[in-house]
């Protein structure tokens with residue numbers, strides 16, 4: 001039995017303003033093992049981003065606990081890198097290489113030379129070597145997301161956190177990016193926690209899928225995905241029925 005990497009136990013998340021209390025999730029539990037492509041799937045507003053923020057250490061649970069390798073998450077750290085939906089997550093005044101190397105230099109785990117080597121290695125992995133000296137505004141949406149993925153992966157985090165990273169892309173590019181992510185995964189078997197509201201994307205990208213009910217998010221079911229093309233239709237229907245029951 002492999003050791004759990006990330007354990008989310010009974011996590012209730014709440015936002016408090018002076019006027020309102022918003023409960024984002026109610027006692028959500030799940031466990032992620034090394035090499036999982038774990039999907040949080042549910043309708044808009046069910047607390048997917050909030051859960052990701054909590055794993056990232058940006059939002060403290062009101063109830064429950066999140067542990068990474070048995071240690072309680074108490075704040076952000078380079079062992080959990082985030083990739084967001086927005087194309088503006090890159091620094092516009094830095095080139096592709098400078099964007100990717102930035103966190104490597106900031107955490108000073110590596111020397112300057114090694115940091116640049118690592119950055120260029122991952123830029124190559126996402127197929128952007130020719131654009132390594134370009135600035136973000138000259139890149140397409142898909143290329144910007146590749147930079148963000150390279151930046152996250154270059155840190156070699158324990159877990160990569162991806163919040164609807166392909167949701168703002170056109171359908172064809174989105175499909176290509178899903179395939180590329182799977183190819184990268186085949187290559188390095190990193191662990192990823194991936195948020196989406198697309199059933200199809202969840203099945204394609206994930207190996208395990210957690211279904212969340214609408215606001216406030218609660219666990220509705222946990223399923224294994226499938227690589228078997230002939231089973232995808234049935235799984236889509238099953239997930240649809242579970243989500244909209």
Ligand code: ADP
Pocket residue numbers: 015016022023024042043044045046047048049050051215
């Ligand atoms: P999802 O990512 O699944 O769409 P979110 O985690 O963004 O859902 O939001 C869950 C709930 O928490 C929603 O009702 C949302 O309006 C609320 N929420 C999210 N962020 C904040 C915030 N900063 N302040 C108050 N409420 C918030």
Ligand code: MG
Pocket residue numbers: 048049050
């Ligand atoms: Mg969200």
